[in-house]
Amino acid sequence: MIEALQFEFMQNALMAGLLASLICGIMGTLVIVNRIVFLSGGIAHAAYGGIGLAFFFGWPYLVGTIGFSPIMALLMAAVTLKAKHRSDTIIGVLWAVGMAIGIILIDLSPGYNVDLMSYLFGSILTVPDSDIWLMLGIAVTINCVVTNFYTDYLALSYDEEFAQIRGVHVKALYFLLIALLAVSVVMIIRMVGLILVIALLTIPPYIVEKYSTSLIKMMIFSSMLSAIFTVCGLWISFTFNITSGAAIILVAGTGFVVSLAMERILPKISRRAPGMLEE
Amino acid sequence: MSQSIIKIRDLNFSYNGQHVLRDVDLEVAAGDFMAMIGPNGGGKTTLLKLMLGLLPADRGRILILGKPPKEVSHRIGYVPQDVHINKDFPVSVLDVVLMGKLSPRRGWSRHSKNDRVSAFQALEKVEMADFYERRIGELSGGQLQRVFVARALVTEPDLLFLDEPTASIDTKGQREFYVLLKQLNQTITIIVVSHDLMVVSGYVKSVACVNQRLHYHGHAELTGEMIELMYHCTAEEVCPVEMIAHGVPHRVLHTHEKE
Numbered sequence: 001m002i003e004a005l006q007f008e009f010m011q012n013a014l015m016a017g018l019l020a021s022l023i024c025g026i027m028g029t030l031v032i033v034n035r036i037v038f039l040s041g042g043i044a045h046a047a048y049g050g051i052g053l054a055f056f057f058g059w060p061y062l063v064g065t066i067g068f069s070p071i072m073a074l075l076m077a078a079v080t081l082k083a084k085h086r087s088d089t090i091i092g093v094l095w096a097v098g099m100a101i102g103i104i105l106i107d108l109s110p111g112y113n114v115d116l117m118s119y120l121f122g123s124i125l126t127v128p129d130s131d132i133w134l135m136l137g138i139a140v141t142i143n144c145v146v147t148n149f150y151t152d153y154l155a156l157s158y159d160e161e162f163a164q165i166r167g168v169h170v171k172a173l174y175f176l177l178i179a180l181l182a183v184s185v186v187m188i189i190r191m192v193g194l195i196l197v198i199a200l201l202t203i204p205p206y207i208v209e210k211y212s213t214s215l216i217k218m219m220i221f222s223s224m225l226s227a228i229f230t231v232c233g234l235w236i237s238f239t240f241n242i243t244s245g246a247a248i249i250l251v252a253g254t255g256f257v258v259s260l261a262m263e264r265i266l267p268k269i270s271r272r273a274p275g276m277l278e279e
Numbered sequence: 280m281s282q283s284i285i286k287i288r289d290l291n292f293s294y295n296g297q298h299v300l301r302d303v304d305l306e307v308a309a310g311d312f313m314a315m316i317g318p319n320g321g322g323k324t325t326l327l328k329l330m331l332g333l334l335p336a337d338r339g340r341i342l343i344l345g346k347p348p349k350e351v352s353h354r355i356g357y358v359p360q361d362v363h364i365n366k367d368f369p370v371s372v373l374d375v376v377l378m379g380k381l382s383p384r385r386g387w388s389r390h391s392k393n394d395r396v397s398a399f400q401a402l403e404k405v406e407m408a409d410f411y412e413r414r415i416g417e418l419s420g421g422q423l424q425r426v427f428v429a430r431a432l433v434t435e436p437d438l439l440f441l442d443e444p445t446a447s448i449d450t451k452g453q454r455e456f457y458v459l460l461k462q463l464n465q466t467i468t469i470i471v472v473s474h475d476l477m478v479v480s481g482y483v484k485s486v487a488c489v490n491q492r493l494h495y496h497g498h499a500e501l502t503g504e505m506i507e508l509m510y511h512c513t514a515e516e517v518c519p520v521e522m523i524a525h526g527v528p529h530r531v532l533h534t535h536e537k538e
Contacts, residue, residue: 033368151390155378158368161359165331165352166381166434212369213414 004238009125013244016127016191017230019135023184024200025223026142029215030177032205033157039076039178040201042091044185044194046072046098048119052105062134065186072098073182077175121245122193124234131191138187142180146219149173154215196245200226203252207259229255284309284438284468285330290339292325299325303339303493312464312482315472317489323472324360326489327440331357344437353382356431356467358424360442366416372426373411376401379433401429405459420447425456432463439463441471457482 004010031040047069054064076094080087146153155163156170164170188197204225205218212218233248240247285307292300300322307313315323328334330341332348344351356379376398377390402408405425410418418426424447431439441460445453460469461482471483488494 033365151377151381154370154374155381158365158370158375158378159359161328161331161333162357162378162430163381164333165355165357166378167353168381209367209369213371213412214369214374218369 004235009127010234010238012127012129012132013124013234014231015132016124016135017234017248018227019132019139020188020192020196020200021204021226021230022139022223023135023142023188024197024226025204025221026146026219027181027184028201028205028226029219029222030146030153030157031181031201032209033215033218034177036080036178036181037198037202038088039073039080039091040181040185041198042076042095042098043069043073043178043182044189044197045095046076047182047186047189047194048102049098049100049105050102050186051119052102052109055109056105061190062186065190066183068098069186070179070182073178074175077178081171081174118193119189120193120195121243122189122191122196124192124244127191131187135187135191138184142184145176145180149176150216153177157215192248193245196249199249199252200229203256204229207256210263225255226252282309283307284311284344286340286342287330288340290326290329290341291337292322292329292334293337294325298491300329300489300493301491303489305487305493305495307468307470307485309468310464312460312469312484313471313487314483314485315470315487315489316474319474321490323489324442326493327357327442327470327472331355331440353434354437356434356436356439358427358431358439358441358444360446360472368415370415371411372402372407372413372415372418373398375415375426376411376430376433379430398429398433401433402426404432405429421449421452424448428459436467439467439469441469443472443474445473 005014031037047065049072050065050068051061052064053059053068054061057064072094076087076091079090083090152163152168152173155166155168156173160170185197185201188200192200204222208218208221208225212221229252230248233251234244236242236251237244237247283306285305287303287305290300290303290305291298303326315326317323325334329336330343330348332350332352341348344354373395377394379401380390380394380398399408399411402411405428407422407425407429410422410426415423415426424444428441428444431441439460445456448456460471463469486496488496
């Protein structure tokens with residue numbers, strides 16, 4: 001690993017991976033406790049529409065995606081608030097339509113063929129410096145927002161109605177959360193790909209949830225675990241010359257299985273309510 | 280004492296085209312201890328949520344403390360029916376109670392030391408202080424219910440709404456619970472939703488029967504009329520089947536004899 005770090009692209013990859021871990025640790029925790037994993041999946045897939053727009057009109061990548069994704073995300077969020085019992089269907093529709101728009105626009109774009117694989121698994125080994133700075137900016141913004149509204153997010157995630165009665169601006173904070181999620185997802189897709197975003201958003205927070213006594217600890221533990229998965233995955237990818245995104249996901253997946261096994265063998269350590277897995 | 284703390288006029292609410300509440304009028308005086316009874320699906324919880332500003336009325340007017348519910352909801356302590364939401368949530372008992380200290384005017388999202396002290400005192404009042412560090416998922420239903428009461432009390436409410444608060448407490452615990460409520464009623468107006476008339480009746484000052492329409496009874500006696508409203512038939516008809524099943528008439532009569 002140390003020798004690998006002599007290469008600038010490896011330094012950048014490591015930096016990008018650690019920043020992605022930090023962002024996913026915080027946002028993933030909020031995604032898990034608010035049960036909006038499906039919504040996150042929808043955002044990540046619909047983002048392809050933004051990529052298509054960018055290619056078709058010849059805009060820079062980020063203009064297309066950062067313009068398109070939050071709009072789709074907020075549309076999905078509005079639907080979840082309005083018609084809760086139908087939200088999964090409508091997210092599914094937007095999910096599919098977003099991707100289809102992207103693919104058709106790329107088909108229609110003259111003389112340029114974007115690699116779908118790089119959208120799925122990203123290209124963490126070719127991350128430019130400018131993206132790292134942008135990512136750092138997003139990480140700092142998310143940190144500020146979540147620190148500032150921590151007790152409000154805690155209350156609205158735990159018991160939305162009670163939070164509303166207490167005068168917490170539940171809707172505004174929910175839309176802010178979704179907007180931040182959309183921007184984070186778009187940024188991280190560029191670096192590590194769609195599949196890894198979903199994996200990093202869900203696997204580490206789910207594993208640490210049962211060992212955390214507070215939301216903030218869950219965020220910190222998730223970020224740390226993500227970082228461990230990312231570093232291990234990068235090392236494996238470098239050593240065995242395999243796709244880095246997929247390597248990171250396999251490490252995370254292995255961690256997930258190990259944690260489930262531990263939950264069975266050492267049920268006392270786990271604070272998750274019994275019978276959870278049977279449900 | 281006789282000042283109205285809740286005024287509801289001509290309230291209508293429907294959900295998916297079905298009437299849930301029709302032409303509801305209600306006035307609750309400050310200091311009241313009102314039981315809201317009625318069959319499941321009769322609209323009790325809906326009425327509470329309308330009074331909390333969580334649902335918009337189709338027609339009619341609700342004034343709580345002289346203002347629309349949304350403006351004053353932070354002065355109402357609310358103990359919801361379903362305390363088992365999010366049992367896996369990583370949050371401690373004390374942090375749940377501290378949610379009662381959130382207020383619309385607070386800027387920076389931090390709890391002061393005073394907040395912690397009053398949260399702890401609220402836990403002592405419901406005898407849950409020893410559990411303050413526990414994770415919420417480790418508590419039993421009855422313990423959780425008491426934590427939720429502490430969360431409502433820490434808001435220093437003028438009004439306390441409890442939705443089926445004794446659903447997961449045993450009979451002895453229920454009696455103790457209502458003794459606590461009676462004590463709180465010295466300073467707070469209380470509305471408790473219950474389908475369980477037997478424990479309620481000894482402590483409440485008035486009863487509202489809710490089954491789409493609302494009938495208010497200024498005294499806590501249970502009449503045949505109330506039973507009729509609740510179960511859609513007369514007391515005589517209903518007694519052999521429903522009442523034995525619910526255990527209602529016998530214990531109600533018992534209470535009346537005592538009085």
